[in-house]
Amino acid sequence: MSPDGKSLAVIQPTAGRGAVLSVVAMDGSTGLKPILRSSGNPERLQYCRWSTNTRLVCGLYVIDQIGTSFYGFTRLFSLNSDGSDQKLLSARANQYSLGIALGGGGVIDWLGEKGDGSALMQRYVLPEMTTGHLTAQTSEGLAVERVDTRTLERTMVEQPRGGVAGYITDGRGVVRIMARRPTTTLGQSKDRYDFLYRRKGSREWLPLTTVTVSGGRAKGFEPEAVDPDLDVVYGLDSSGGRIGVYSIALDGSMTKKLVFERPDADVDQLVQVGRQSRVVGASWVTDKRETAMFDPPLKSFATSLSKALPGAPLASFVDASADEQKLVMFAGADTDPGRFYLFDRASKKLAEILPIRPQLASVKLASVKPISFPAADGTMVPGYLTLPPGSDGKGLPAIVLPHGGPWARDEWNFDWLPQFFANRGYAVLQPNYRGSTGYGDSWFQQNGFRSWKTAVGDIDDGGRWLVKQGIADPAKMAIVGWSYGGYAALQSGAVDPTLFKAIVAVAPVTDFEMLREEWKGDSSPASLDQTFGTRVTAEEGSPARHADRFAAPVLLFHGDRDQNVSIRESQLMASRLRGAGKPVQFVEYKGLDHQLDDDAARTDLLDKTDVFLRTTMKM
Numbered sequence: 001m002s003p004d005g006k007s008l009a010v011i012q013p014t015a016g017r018g019a020v021l022s023v024v025a026m027d028g029s030t031g032l033k034p035i036l037r038s039s040g041n042p043e044r045l046q047y048c049r050w051s052t053n054t055r056l057v058c059g060l061y062v063i064d065q066i067g068t069s070f071y072g073f074t075r076l077f078s079l080n081s082d083g084s085d086q087k088l089l090s091a092r093a094n095q096y097s098l099g100i101a102l103g104g105g106g107v108i109d110w111l112g113e114k115g116d117g118s119a120l121m122q123r124y125v126l127p128e129m130t131t132g133h134l135t136a137q138t139s140e141g142l143a144v145e146r147v148d149t150r151t152l153e154r155t156m157v158e159q160p161r162g163g164v165a166g167y168i169t170d171g172r173g174v175v176r177i178m179a180r181r182p183t184t185t186l187g188q189s190k191d192r193y194d195f196l197y198r199r200k201g202s203r204e205w206l207p208l209t210t211v212t213v214s215g216g217r218a219k220g221f222e223p224e225a226v227d228p229d230l231d232v233v234y235g236l237d238s239s240g241g242r243i244g245v246y247s248i249a250l251d252g253s254m255t256k257k258l259v260f261e262r263p264d265a266d267v268d269q270l271v272q273v274g275r276q277s278r279v280v281g282a283s284w285v286t287d288k289r290e291t292a293m294f295d296p297p298l299k300s301f302a303t304s305l306s307k308a309l310p311g312a313p314l315a316s317f318v319d320a321s322a323d324e325q326k327l328v329m330f331a332g333a334d335t336d337p338g339r340f341y342l343f344d345r346a347s348k349k350l351a352e353i354l355p356i357r358p359q360l361a362s363v364k365l366a367s368v369k370p371i372s373f374p375a376a377d378g379t380m381v382p383g384y385l386t387l388p389p390g391s392d393g394k395g396l397p398a399i400v401l402p403h404g405g406p407w408a409r410d411e412w413n414f415d416w417l418p419q420f421f422a423n424r425g426y427a428v429l430q431p432n433y434r435g436s437t438g439y440g441d442s443w444f445q446q447n448g449f450r451s452w453k454t455a456v457g458d459i460d461d462g463g464r465w466l467v468k469q470g471i472a473d474p475a476k477m478a479i480v481g482w483s484y485g486g487y488a489a490l491q492s493g494a495v496d497p498t499l500f501k502a503i504v505a506v507a508p509v510t511d512f513e514m515l516r517e518e519w520k521g522d523s524s525p526a527s528l529d530q531t532f533g534t535r536v537t538a539e540e541g542s543p544a545r546h547a548d549r550f551a552a553p554v555l556l557f558h559g560d561r562d563q564n565v566s567i568r569e570s571q572l573m574a575s576r577l578r579g580a581g582k583p584v585q586f587v588e589y590k591g592l593d594h595q596l597d598d599d600a601a602r603t604d605l606l607d608k609t610d611v612f613l614r615t616t617m618k619m
Contacts, residue, residue: 001026001328002050003275005321007081008328008342008353009048009056017598019045021058023081026326026342035083040598041591046074049107051149052117054081057089057107063561063593070561072593075104076121078149087152091123091145108144109169110275117150120175122167125160142166144175165193170228171276176250177223177233178205184524191527195223197250200231208233208248215447215530216407217437221246221256224270225279234259234270234279241441243267245282260292266438273298273327274320285438287370287382288412289314301343305329308350311336314413332356334368337414364389366422368412373431373465381458382439383431384410385471386418391427397619398427398472400463400500404483406448406455409436420606421480426613427471433458433488448484449512450533452541456491463492463499476617478502478552480609483565483594484509490543490554490573497551502616504609506557507565507594510573511545512538518566544569547576553583555612557605559592585612 017040022032038045048058076089090104105123144158168177211220244261271281280295293299332338337357418428435448435455445451466472481489486508558570577584
């Protein structure tokens with residue numbers, strides 16, 4: 001939303017992997033007016049924000065090849081709201097630059113209500129050759145600049161510093177927090193972040209807190225947002241194994257206070273609103289996502305909203321005008337992909353802007369039910385069950401669909417993948433196995449890699465529960481997963497070869513040591529040990545090393561430009577299965593990364609998966 005609340009910028013997907021940026025007047029005087037198109041090949045339009053009432057800043061993501069390797073680049077550019085005067089906002093390299101900046105920088109402060117077209121950007125500064133070049137840049141590291149998004153005039157606010165991972169401002173143009181990440185002598189990142197802060201009016205950096213990241217779970221107070229009026233920084237921290245919201249005073253006293261926590265779940269998000277990203281609440285998930293508002297007027301508004309939209313209980317802030325009198329909201333549910341709304345606080349009127357997936361308006365979607373099932377050791381494992389619309393829930397073809405991550409979790413909402421399978425007649429179980437986030441330290445275990453036996457055991461027990469409950473036909477039960485979920489699907493085929501009759505893995509991890517090798521350039525050996533464990537763990541837990549155990553046919557999908565999990569992992573798995581005489585199909589998508597974010601590719605994936613499952617399980 002523009003600072004004055006009169007215009008809205010909307011990004012919508014187009015055919016293939018493209019997108020179109022449109023602007024619409026909020027008074028209804030004009031409809032969606034396209035001002036920019038991106039093909040998605042290779043540049044992908046990711047987001048846009050307003051720097052003034054008539055100018056936008058947008059981010060692009062590009063995957064390009066350098067030598068034999070693929071790299072992801074980000075770049076920022078600005079343009080007028082009619083699409084004119086496009087300018088590259090990311091700093092340009094030159095012939096003297098010693099290296100390539102993959103990141104094009106990011107806006108960390110829109111300078112409150114000023115709306116003069118300037119913003120604070122952090123970016124990585126590269127050193128330059130000094131030979132024959134008297135004005136060469138010799139410093140290297142993350143810097144902060146004040147950039148005019150119209151003229152590109154730049155002023156350095158924070159000089160480049162090596163080892164700095166990020167900055168946080170107070171939302172009014174003052175940098176208050178700095179994060180450092182120590183590195184080894186080989187330049188690999190260690191498993192901790194050191195945060196420093198400044199008192200008001202001071203340029204001196206003082207120690208604030210240290211956060212260690214062990215196997216994917218952070219320990220310690222992690223700053224996220226500064227409140228300049230209260231002079232505190234808000235962040236997430238754990239106590240008693242649960243994550244809550246805390247504040248630390250930035251006046252030098254370092255007074256730490258608990259702001260909000262839940263006894264039954266990790267608080268995983270701060271709720272922020274407006275151009276200053278003002279903290280107004282916190283969010284967490286039990287069976288469904290819930291929100292507690294700290295701001296009294298917005299708390300009252302949230303209560304009224306839930307009454308006004310009883311069929312769409314999942315509501316969140318998207319954006320706001322500079323004075324926060326106009327709010328853009330999103331609301332959805334399990335059977336509603338969601339839609340955007342405009343709320344005018346002055347008139348107290350709520351109006352729909354547009355739906356997310358209008359093509360599904362006439363499609364009957366499947367309801368999602370929170371459930372729990374017993375693992376082999378008696379532990380109750382939470383998850384979600386989606387049954388085909390109109391089904392009696394008995395004797396169905398079924399799919400166990402473990403989530404990726406593994407440091408993630410499934411939530412109650414609209415999810416296109418289980419909805420597709422339910423539409424095709426499958427019961428779908430999404431288990432939040434041990435190793436998932438959101439349930440505290442004890443549930444996280446040592447993460448889904450080191451604790452793979454527990455995680456995969458829970459997932460397999462979910463399949464056994466479906467059979468025991470009479471929901472699944474045991475002869476027609478499959479497992480499907482993406483990323484770590486793909487790993488779990490494959491590893492289940494090695495652990496209990498006859499449980500699932502078909503296995504589908506999208507962009508899967510197949511060998512721990514191979515993934516470790518992919519990550520070793522950025523992470524220290526100690527950090528990698530915390531994530532993947534020992535070589536014994538890799539030997540036992542890598543499905544590519546046990547292809548001879550598989551009984552169920554396997555279908556693999558992977559994009560050749562995957563930056564998360566190399567396509568070599570699927571190539572290895574396919575090769576090992578073929579070598580062991582096991583049935584396997586491998587589909588490679590050219591020019592796509594981990595998300596396969598292309599409508600043709602995803603349609604192809606769904607069609608091939610459906611045919612594979614029906615053929616394999618003789619449906």
